[in-house]
Amino acid sequence: MLQNREYDLSFEEFWEFSVRLYAKPNVATACLDAQNNFNADVNILLLTAWLRCKNLSITQEGWGKLIETSTDWQNNILKPIRTRRMEAKGTQFYEALKVEELNLEKQAQRELIKSISGNLISAENQQIFAQNINTYFDIIELNCSETQASLKQYLLS
Structure with a gap:
């Protein structure tokens, strides 16, 4: 039975899961391809994989809040620092900007978790x-079946 209720989600656990998954072969490449070519939020891709491990799905209302939070963080915080970092490649500032961007990604994950609080349902793992x-693919209009298949394969690893 599907039931919408509050779940205790640890953003630290989500961060640790994300770091481990992202380090696996092909995951970073597939995620960055989706980010660069389809404007996907890598943290949402990782969140879907983490929620699978917790047997949780996001409600329709939760998706609205999640996308709103993601869009705000991407447009106002993460994309500007990412642009500055890329422009600083090869300079003394690059590594510091990379660390700053990573710290902001971690903060973004906290906000994404907050945004779906109370908007999750329990469901069968395979679903x-x-x-x-x-x-998420529908929301960002990611219609490339090859990219979809790669992401699903690598995020399930």
Whole structure:
């Protein structure tokens, strides 16, 4: 039975999961491809994989709040620092900007977790990831089946 309720989600646990998953072969490349070519939020891609492990799916209302939070963080905080970092490549400022960007990504994950609080449902494990990731693909209009398949494969690893 699907039931919408409050779940205790640790953003530190989500961060640690993300770091481990992102370090696996091909995950970073697939995520960055989706980010660069389809404007995907890598943290949402990682969140869908983490929620699968927790047998949780995001409600329709939760998706609205999640996308609103993501858009705000991406447009106002993460994209500007990412642009500054890329422009600083090869300079003495690059590494410091990279550390700053990573710290901001961690803060963004905290905000994403807050945004879906109270907007999760429990479901069967095999259904969860497909439901979450397909919803996100629809939202960002990621219609490339090859990219979708790669992301699903690597995020499930």
